[in-house]
Amino acid sequence: MIPPFIDTHHHLWDLENNPYPWLVEPIDHFVGDYSAIRKSWLVSDLHEGAKNVPLIKSVHVQAEWDHNLDPVDETIWLQSVADDPGSRGMPNAIIGFADLSDPDVEATLERHADNANWRGIRHMLNWSDDKVNFRFAGSGGLMSDSQWREGFKLIGKFNGSFDLQIWPWQLEEAARLGNDIPEVPIILNHTAMPIGRSPGELREWRKGLESLGEAPNVSAKISALGMLDQTWDAESIAPFVLDIIDILGVDRCMFGSNFPVDSLFSDYETVWKAYDEITCDFTDSERAKLFCTNAEKYYCI
Template sequence: MKVVDPHIHLWDLKTHHYPWLANPGVSFVGDARALKHDYLIADLLKDAGEIELLKCVHVEANHDPQDPVEETRWLQEVAGAAGSRAMPNGIVAAVDLSAANAADVLEHHAAFANTRGVRQILNVHHDRLYDYVGRHLMREPTWRENFRLLRKHGMSFDAQLYPSQMEEAARLANEHHDTQFIVNHAGMFVDRNSVAGYRAWREGMKTLAQCPNVAVKISGLAMFDHAWTVESLRPYVLETIDTFGVGRAMFASNFPVDGQFGSYGDLWRAYAAIVGAASDAEKNALFVRNAERLYRI
């Protein structure tokens, strides 16, 4: 089985600082204490096993916020190292677009050959259990002004957010129609215990899908379904593909984070089982071609 994985994380705890791994805790996405160890390309390839990993995209791993460019520098070095198979092939770097130095940070990220875009986590939620940032960044004037700089560098934006933020994100996408938006983790549907929660996710995804410059990664589902099965993932996978279409959806692993809840092979085989009736061309788009095209790798 051949895949391009557009959402992986690497870290080297010997040489770099990741605050969340320095003092790991337990949250709704799992027990970070189990992740407090180096995770490098060799570990990813070992986890892949019989899955033929053709290429991958590294998404910022909450590296030291005081020096986000150091993570990109290190990843570019990893990609150029012997035995790495040039992975990661694409880098989605970290930036705080609300910061005074955002323009400089973007300039430095852009200097590295494998940089393709940036991510700044946007998740805000009324329940403190799910709240990441505690502020509505998309509403802040400085953040919005700096967002315009992505176009200058030809960078995409990985949007990690909740359904309650999707309408606002769609307005942002329409204002920046020449910037590629990529929704992380199928929209992070956390409010699963009510009809209203499901409706908010479904309608929010439809609103985003109306923007031609928005695509989606089907990933991170295990963070919200620790005892997942093929059948428990199926409705979220199929609803996401139906909403965005085969041309704007792609599967991803979110490894090693989702590795707390199943093996790399089991996850990809689950995706394959869910879309087993799709055509070969549709499968190629979902597992390989869309990631290559959207991340230009």
């Protein structure tokens, strides 16, 4: 039976009222055709998807609100959603966007922090020198850039954490960031996105996780494995789930759905049944951490 859980990674978007350019005009995305999610997905849709599973809290991660506009407006909207009695308090945590390279980012962070459910920032850093559709950042090497690092440090001033989204080949750079600036909690997104499945690529993923795990401020979300294996089932994703738990430890891992993006590849209930099946041999205490209490700890909810 699926234990009570916190969904540590989902999105909401209201396309009639809010600006998400990538959902209005399609882009060349590594997942391929995502037309099925180019429609509003609201907290009521989250509740509908979870109607047969024990979802108790949720974490909303920034969904690429138009970067030419004020990113704090997304957080303000999400706070209004959470404050509505019909939302059941969700999202309980809000991870907003800020360009950490911006010399004036402190003012943006301060305004994010004015919202009760704000908990941190995601500035997507995925970069590939070879594949343009693997680039979600403006440039590579931001984690080593001095100006970007100054912005990163400021997250700690507002008691926030950083949601880290990168490819496996960027994990070594992320490890240096974590060790150099341990005062800012880092929450790794999407199982470190193991998109390559050759033996060498899997070794790179595991080695990178081992390096990142040496940083004292790192935890990780197991999520988006469907986005990386579009014909997935519990058996195919189990090695990734079990490996990251083995490398980082039960105390530093938690589960997320990545909905509605991963709704392209399965329904909501199926994702959580898979996590339940994969961890069926874990103790009740270990499962409680993975499904719930680690998220309460790392997202302060």
